[in-house]
Amino acid sequence: MNQQEFRASILADYGANPQQTQELLAYNQNIFDHSCLKLPLKFPLPSKPHIAVWQEYVTAGNEIGAFAALRRVLVQLRFPIQEGISQTEAYRSATRKGVSVDDMAQATNLLLKQPEKLQLTVHQSLAGAIPVLLTENREDFVSLVQALTMRNEPSLVPASMGACIVAGFNNWDRVRRYRKQWQQNFVNCSEAEWTAEFKRLIPQKELYQDEFIILSDGDYSNISASDMGLSKDEWRRLSLTIRLEHECTHYFTRRLFNSMRNNLLDELIADYRGIVAGIGHYRADWFLRFLGLESFPNYREGGRLQNYRGQPPLSDGAFQILQILVKNAAENLQRFDADLDRTDTTTSHQLTDINRQTLILIALTCLTLEELASGEANLRIQKSMARFYDRSST
Numbered sequence: 001m002n003q004q005e006f007r008a009s010i011l012a013d014y015g016a017n018p019q020q021t022q023e024l025l026a027y028n029q030n031i032f033d034h035s036c037l038k039l040p041l042k043f044p045l046p047s048k049p050h051i052a053v054w055q056e057y058v059t060a061g062n063e064i065g066a067f068a069a070l071r072r073v074l075v076q077l078r079f080p081i082q083e084g085i086s087q088t089e090a091y092r093s094a095t096r097k098g099v100s101v102d103d104m105a106q107a108t109n110l111l112l113k114q115p116e117k118l119q120l121t122v123h124q125s126l127a128g129a130i131p132v133l134l135t136e137n138r139e140d141f142v143s144l145v146q147a148l149t150m151r152n153e154p155s156l157v158p159a160s161m162g163a164c165i166v167a168g169f170n171n172w173d174r175v176r177r178y179r180k181q182w183q184q185n186f187v188n189c190s191e192a193e194w195t196a197e198f199k200r201l202i203p204q205k206e207l208y209q210d211e212f213i214i215l216s217d218g219d220y221s222n223i224s225a226s227d228m229g230l231s232k233d234e235w236r237r238l239s240l241t242i243r244l245e246h247e248c249t250h251y252f253t254r255r256l257f258n259s260m261r262n263n264l265l266d267e268l269i270a271d272y273r274g275i276v277a278g279i280g281h282y283r284a285d286w287f288l289r290f291l292g293l294e295s296f297p298n299y300r301e302g303g304r305l306q307n308y309r310g311q312p313p314l315s316d317g318a319f320q321i322l323q324i325l326v327k328n329a330a331e332n333l334q335r336f337d338a339d340l341d342r343t344d345t346t347t348s349h350q351l352t353d354i355n356r357q358t359l360i361l362i363a364l365t366c367l368t369l370e371e372l373a374s375g376e377a378n379l380r381i382q383k384s385m386a387r388f389y390d391r392s393s394t
Helices: 004-014 018-027 050-064 066-073 091-097 138-149 172-184 191-201 232-257 264-279 283-293 304-309 318-342 351-366 369-373 378-391
Strands: 120-124 126-133 163-170 207-217
Touching: 004 018, 004 369, 018 318, 050 066, 050 120, 050 126, 050 172, 050 207, 066 120, 126 138, 126 232, 138 163, 138 207, 138 351, 163 232, 163 318, 172 191, 207 232, 232 264, 232 351, 264 283, 264 304, 264 318, 264 351, 264 369, 283 304, 283 318, 318 378, 351 378, 369 378
Parallel strands: 126 207
Antiparallel strands: 120 126, 163 207
16 A cells, blocks of 8 residues: 555545545645755754854844844835835835835834844754744734735734744845955946846855744743643743744755645644753643644634645635544654653664754654554654664665
């Protein structure tokens, strides 16, 4: 039985009809590209080119404040959050062509409630260093997400969303730096010559596109400390760790496998890493509470699960079966995690904690939600780990 047939059989066992089966096979399709993976690798991975300039932003932020430093270089922070602003000629010229905003009447700056509370750091993740913008103010987090990912439009940011990874961000400050360095090779440089050079630059995305994380330090998934049975201070600390490592895991899968999606497999993997980083082991009940499934089969409206229903959205019937899948997958993952240190295998004992964590994450990206929800989940994870352990050891 091949993987597709196995997945379909699991869905049939859960009561999916043919239409629901097709919906879920499409939604749960694994699109991580493992052909991109070149083993052996040493973790953490080397930093990408944009980190050097972001280190300069951090230094500037230490002197004049992070928001002031970033507003100098990220053009979106020069515009307010305003309905329809992304369609104006001024905004399009600034964000798509790199035109200076100094004389633009619309560039009245992004307004934050507590700009002095914005922090900018560079975090060392498993996938290499990545810049992190952290704000204590929820409204400021929403404004930053809208500015940097929603083209300064007042689009909805769900209350359960407390972090965002930004990828493929066109940084016009880096383009200007590139142009300045390139012009040093000429006595006089015409606009036509720069236009020709700019066309050569466009395919080299690593020279001008950045990746960074925007974080809030509120309760993770909008779950209160009392609901978690923890003190406010302890839950605040854990929330930040889980949230940061969750987003870094998305960065990990994007960098290694060229994919990160608003999909429940991605969320399961990212929350696995976040929870383990926070408390040293995995808890399925925490993950299910984060999704709104703590009272399964009842779903709590406003939980994160509804953020990952897919496009087009799953039908009600398919969505119900997805909830069963994710519950069983989380519980299987908890059993696997608990058994890992008791299992006498080379993949669990002869590796550093960092390498073991990366091996688990890689193994999980090889599977589907149906496989993780099946009775063979533990065996399939172990087989994937062993396969990549052998490759990483050669």
